[in-house]
Amino acid sequence: MTDASEQTLSITVTGDDRPGVTGALLGALAEVGAEVLDIQQVVVHGHLTLTLLLSAGLRSERLRDAAAVAAHRLDLALTVSEGVGDNARPSHGRAAVVILGSPLQAVAVSLVTNRIAEHGANIDRIRRLSRYPVTTVEFDISGADVDSLRTGLALVAASEGIDIAVAPGGLARRGRRLVVLDVDSTLIRQEVIEMLAARCGREAEVAEVTARAMAGELDFEESLRARVATLAGLPESVLGEVRRAIELTPGARRLVRTLRRLGFTVGLVSGGFLEIVGKLAADLDIDYVAANRLEIKDGRLTGRLVGDIVDRAGKARALRGFAEHEGLPLSRTVAIGDGANDLDMLAIAGLGVAFNAKPLVREQAHTSVTVPYLDSVLYLLGITSEEIEEADAEDGTPTGAAPISGPGH
Secondary structure, eight states: OOOGGGEEEEEEEEEEOOTTHHHHHHHHHHTTTOEEEEEEEEEETTEEEEEEEEEOGGGHHHHHHHHHHHHHHHTOEEEEEEEESOOOOOOOSOEEEEEEETTOOHHHHHHHHHHHHHTTOEEEEEEEEEOSSSEEEEEEEESOOHHHHHHHHHHHHHHHTOEEEEEEOGGGGSSOOEEEEOTBTTTBSSOHHHHHHHTTTOHHHHHHHHHHHHTTSSOHHHHHHHHHHTTTTOBTHHHHHHHHHOOBOTTHHHHHHHHHHTTOEEEEEEEEEHHHHHHHHHHHTOSEEEEEEEEEETTEEEEEEESSOOOHHHHHHHHHHHHHHHTOOGGGEEEEEOSGGGHHHHHHSSEEEEESOOHHHHHHSSEEEOSSOGGGHHHHTTOOHHHHHHHHHHTTOOOSOOOTTSOOO
């Protein structure tokens, strides 16, 4: 025989949302002496769904009556069901599944939820993170194996043309992080070496080699030295010209600004050149930089590099070094890049994000972002567009894309 003290009552009300609804319902139940075991509320386009799990005991009928009277007064639909104990599912295997689409079709969401169920995981909560320019939805799930689910959902992402990120949930999703970005075609729209090569009439030649190197078809160091050799004789002043011509990727300033507000550490790792990247980092208030150095003599580029090369392995070493200096484990790092020379750092990071990347990189990264807005990465971390916009409004930060010399986005 069930102990009356273990009996529970689930009360759900739905209807038009307005101030005071939750307080009025709870106030009516409080007069009966209700004990709240769980409460969840969501409002979608002004429509409220509020669910209370109460310890019923010997007050079940009185609680039902109180809820019915309150729901009638508030013009809400009421559903009541009885149970035994707090039948919450175990919280092991917590994970966050974030899906981004532009547009986000119902069939894609259906496939995601079905695949989660097939993996034996349960969806505990769903919330929207952004609506425009991309729609982003986050699923808080339990009973998940992150690696297995990530592999399964990658197939859905590919078939439906959406982006899906799977990451450990719970405390693993909170706290300080290190976020490291590639520069060329990631933080900025252009490839700096092609911009330099354009000053000596060899842009097309260099662009072809760059594309093959980023696709993993050529050895990066060898191709880099060959491309830098084409710059021999250029005056040092072209570096300033290129710096002024650089355009940030849409959302870049917003991404870095928000990460800094959260107390995160930000770093840049580039197969490009410190003479360009260093100024960019200073402009954005970025903490760490690793990039190659051009040799300059008598005010002209010699066509050679100075010091160690920041190649594929060098980028991974830089990420490790930044993390060690910050006292953070690699599980607390995020790496973002687009080319084959980013693969090692994407692999060792806690979350490796392929941003509008080459096919080889999308296949091997933990997740990919295929929309042209760099701040979409914030949604993968569970940050909502409303939170970002509120923070910008509080300090008067303007929105909109701009070159690095302007206010920025």
